[in-house]
Amino acid sequence: MLPSLPWLAFGVASSSNLVSAQTAGSISQVGSSLVSAMMMFLGNEEKVYILDKAEGNSAQINGHPAWGAAWDINGHTATLMDVYTNTFCASGMHLPNGSYATFGGNGAVGPGGNIGSVLNNAGSGAYDATYGDYDGGNAIRILNPCTNADDWSSSQCQWFDNATVLAMQKRRWYSACEPLGDGTIALIGGFVNGGYINRNTPNTDPAYEGGAAEPTYEFFPSRGNATEMQFMVSTSGLNSYAHTYLMPSGKMLVQANISTMLWDPDTNTETPLPGMPGNVVRVYPASGAVAMLPLTPANNWTPTILFCGGSDMPDTYWGNYSYPYYNTWDYPASKDCQRLTPEPQDGSSPAYQQDDDMLEGRTMGQFIALPDGTMLVVNGGMNGTAGYAQATGMTPNFNDMPYGESLAAGPVGTPAIYNPNMPSGSRWSNAGLGNSNIARLYHSSAMLLPDASVMIAGSNPNIDVNLTTIFPTTYTVEVFYPPYFSAPVRPQPTGVPTQLSYGGAYFNITVPSTSYSGSANAAAANTTVVLSRGGFTTHAMNMGQRHLQLNNTYTVNSDGSYVLHVAQAPPNPNIFQPGPALLFVVVNGIPSNGTMVIVGSGNIETQPTSAVSDLPPNVLNDAAQGKGSSDSSQSSSSKPSTGVIVGAIVGAIAVIGVVGAAFGIYMARRRRAASRQHPAAAYAMGTTRSGYMGSGVAGADYTRHSDSSAFVPLQQDNPSMAWNASSVSLQYRDDFGGRPSDGHLHTYRLCDDVWTFIVQDPVFKMESNEMVSARRIKIVACKNGDAIEAGKK
Numbered sequence: 001m002l003p004s005l006p007w008l009a010f011g012v013a014s015s016s017n018l019v020s021a022q023t024a025g026s027i028s029q030v031g032s033s034l035v036s037a038m039m040m041f042l043g044n045e046e047k048v049y050i051l052d053k054a055e056g057n058s059a060q061i062n063g064h065p066a067w068g069a070a071w072d073i074n075g076h077t078a079t080l081m082d083v084y085t086n087t088f089c090a091s092g093m094h095l096p097n098g099s100y101a102t103f104g105g106n107g108a109v110g111p112g113g114n115i116g117s118v119l120n121n122a123g124s125g126a127y128d129a130t131y132g133d134y135d136g137g138n139a140i141r142i143l144n145p146c147t148n149a150d151d152w153s154s155s156q157c158q159w160f161d162n163a164t165v166l167a168m169q170k171r172r173w174y175s176a177c178e179p180l181g182d183g184t185i186a187l188i189g190g191f192v193n194g195g196y197i198n199r200n201t202p203n204t205d206p207a208y209e210g211g212a213a214e215p216t217y218e219f220f221p222s223r224g225n226a227t228e229m230q231f232m233v234s235t236s237g238l239n240s241y242a243h244t245y246l247m248p249s250g251k252m253l254v255q256a257n258i259s260t261m262l263w264d265p266d267t268n269t270e271t272p273l274p275g276m277p278g279n280v281v282r283v284y285p286a287s288g289a290v291a292m293l294p295l296t297p298a299n300n301w302t303p304t305i306l307f308c309g310g311s312d313m314p315d316t317y318w319g320n321y322s323y324p325y326y327n328t329w330d331y332p333a334s335k336d337c338q339r340l341t342p343e344p345q346d347g348s349s350p351a352y353q354q355d356d357d358m359l360e361g362r363t364m365g366q367f368i369a370l371p372d373g374t375m376l377v378v379n380g381g382m383n384g385t386a387g388y389a390q391a392t393g394m395t396p397n398f399n400d401m402p403y404g405e406s407l408a409a410g411p412v413g414t415p416a417i418y419n420p421n422m423p424s425g426s427r428w429s430n431a432g433l434g435n436s437n438i439a440r441l442y443h444s445s446a447m448l449l450p451d452a453s454v455m456i457a458g459s460n461p462n463i464d465v466n467l468t469t470i471f472p473t474t475y476t477v478e479v480f481y482p483p484y485f486s487a488p489v490r491p492q493p494t495g496v497p498t499q500l501s502y503g504g505a506y507f508n509i510t511v512p513s514t515s516y517s518g519s520a521n522a523a524a525a526n527t528t529v530v531l532s533r534g535g536f537t538t539h540a541m542n543m544g545q546r547h548l549q550l551n552n553t554y555t556v557n558s559d560g561s562y563v564l565h566v567a568q569a570p571p572n573p574n575i576f577q578p579g580p581a582l583l584f585v586v587v588n589g590i591p592s593n594g595t596m597v598i599v600g601s602g603n604i605e606t607q608p609t610s611a612v613s614d615l616p617p618n619v620l621n622d623a624a625q626g627k628g629s630s631d632s633s634q635s636s637s638s639k640p641s642t643g644v645i646v647g648a649i650v651g652a653i654a655v656i657g658v659v660g661a662a663f664g665i666y667m668a669r670r671r672r673a674a675s676r677q678h679p680a681a682a683y684a685m686g687t688t689r690s691g692y693m694g695s696g697v698a699g700a701d702y703t704r705h706s707d708s709s710a711f712v713p714l715q716q717d718n719p720s721m722a723w724n725a726s727s728v729s730l731q732y733r734d735d736f737g738g739r740p741s742d743g744h745l746h747t748y749r750l751c752d753d754v755w756t757f758i759v760q761d762p763v764f765k766m767e768s769n770e771m772v773s774a775r776r777i778k779i780v781a782c783k784n785g786d787a788i789e790a791g792k793k
C-alpha cells in the first residue's frame, strides 16, 4: 500500500535541502555509514564508531553481513569492522581511559530476524550460519579507539568480543548504563530477550515476567552478584533503558515509567522522588529527549535533568511484549518538558518544574549538548512510539499497518535548540535552522563531533534490512551545522592539556588575537572553557552525555591575545565521571575545535582528588583588540592534536591492564581473535530445533523466546517449551492467500480470544496439553474475542 500523505509531503517540501557544507543551521548529507547507525560513539578526534544489529546489510565482512564500522570524520567514509555478537539494542559507555564498552544485546539471528541456526540451552540463538553472528545477550565488548596512524589490522584496533571470556552475569537487552565516580559502570534492568515493552498482560509477575524481564543490576567490573532493584519491579513494563544520572552525592537519579527515585548504588536503597507530571513516559518506547543541563560554576555544578517529549499514552495502550494495544502512529507524541534538580543545593525538596513546551511533539527526539551551552534536539517523530511490530492490538494484519513495521509516524526533520539561560517562555527556537528530508525514527542516532557539528545517522524501524518500505533501513549520514558555524573565525586556542585532574593546579590556555574581533576585554570576559562528553548514543539517548564548564579567570595581553587560567575539574568525580571528553574554548558563543582529553586517572579506581587552587585575578587591557579576519576558511580546518592522541593511547594501555587483571586471559584471547575463528564448541550446540523456530514476532524486537503475554496459560504450563510470540514469521506474512504447503491452519482459544495460526513444525502446548508440532506460526487475528481467520481476509 502507499504510504500516507504527510510524510510524502514532508519529503517533497524539504527536497531542496542538499546545501553546501558548513552553512550555519544546515543539514548536509555527507556519506554512507555502510551499516545502519543504531549506536555510535566518538572514539577520538578522527573516528566515530558505529554499531548496527546483526542484519542483512549488503556490506560484507569476512563472509557475512557487517554490523560494525568506523566512520572517518574528516574523510566522510566508513570502514567496516567485524563484530562477533549481536549488538541489537545494546547499551554502552566509556571507560576511564577512553575505551568504550557495550553491554548485552540480542541472541543470534538470521535472515528476517529469525532465531539463529544454532540454539543455546535457553532456546535463543547461539549462532547463525547465514549472518555469522553469535549470541550477544550477555556480551561485554571492548574497543580501544584508534586513529589513522594506527595499524587497523591489529587486534588492538578491533572489537574484543567474546562472551565466553567477558560477559555480564545476566542477559540484558535495553539495560540502563551509567558510570560511578570510580569509573565502574552500573548496568540496570533490561529485557531478557526483548519485546515491545517489558511486561505481560495481565502483569501477574512484575519482577521477572516469567523469565522475560531482568529487574536486577550489576556492575562492570563486577562488584558481586546481580541484585534485584525494587524500582525495576515497581516500574514494570516501561522500565528498559531507564534514564540514569549519577548525582554529586554518589546516588543515581533513575527515571522509568512515570516514577523517579534516587538510588544508592552502594547500599541499594531507594529514595522516592515525585512522579512525572502529566504521566508522560520518557523511557523507551515513549523515548523522550532527556539530558542533563550544563554544569556550570554559576549553578555550582548542580545537575538538573531536562525531560522533553515522549508519550502520555494511557497505560493500557502500551500493551505488552508483543505489541502496543493501540495504533500508536495515530497518537500524538508529547511536547511537554519538565526540569528536575534531584539534589537541590538549598536543601529544598526535589520537585519537577514545568518548562517550555517543545515546538512540536516528539518521540525519539534526542538532545545533544552543544559547546555553547545550548541543547540541540534532533530526530524523532510527531506521532507514536519507538519499537516496531507487524501488528498492534487494533491492527492484526500487517498489510493494514500504514507505516510498515514502524510504530511512529510524522518524522520531524527540523532541529530545535533549547537555551536553558533564556527566560521561561522563550527557551525554544528553530529560527534559521534548515531541515532534513531523511526520516530519523527508531534506531537513529546523533553525536557531537570535534568541530562542534553534529553527526546524524541511522533509522531502521524494521526487523531486517528493508530498503523499500516507507521508513527504510537508512545508511545516509548527515551533519548538522549549528548556528555558530556562521562565525567568520573560530577560536584557535593553544596550550590545551591532554589530561585533567579533579582539583589541583590550574592550567593556562592562550587565545590568540586572531581568534576573535573587537575588544579583548569583552572577549575574555565572554569566554568559557567546557568539557563536553557526547556519550554513547542509541535509541534517542546519549548515555553518559555531560557538559561541564570549568572555572576560569584571564589575563589580557597588549597584543590582543589573552591567557585563560583554567581550573581543573571540580574535585568530585561524581560530577563528571572519569573518562574522555572534548575540551572546547568558546569565545562569544563560538567554539574552538574540541580537543580530546582524559579526565581523571585513566583507571577504574577511586579517583585522586586535590584541593581547588586559587585562580589569579583577572587582568584587563583596555586597548587590546582581536584581529580575527572575516576569512571563514579558518573555521573549517580540523587539526587533530597529536599530543592528545598520544595521551589517549597511553591511557588506553593503562586500562587494558586493569581489565586484564580482572579478567585474566582477556588480552591473550583478544589477540587470538584477530581472525574470525570462534570457539564454536564453547557455544551450546542445539541438538534439535523443537520448541523454537525462526522468529519474527508480532511484537517489536523479535527474538524473545520467552513468553508472550497473550499466551500466559501456556507459558505457565510449560515454560521450557513456552512457545513464542516471537515465532510469527515475517516471511510468511504474505502466505495467507496460498498457505505454506506444509503448514496447517489451527485455531486456539487463548486469553479469551480465538487465535488462528498457520503452524509448521515447532512444538508448543495447547490448553488440552496436546503437543503440537509446527515450524512457523502466523497469528492471523485476535480482536475483541473474535478470530479473523486466515482464509477470510
Ligand SMILES: [Cu+2]
Residues within 6 Å of the ligand: 088, 089, 443, 539, 701
Ligand atoms: Cu531497539
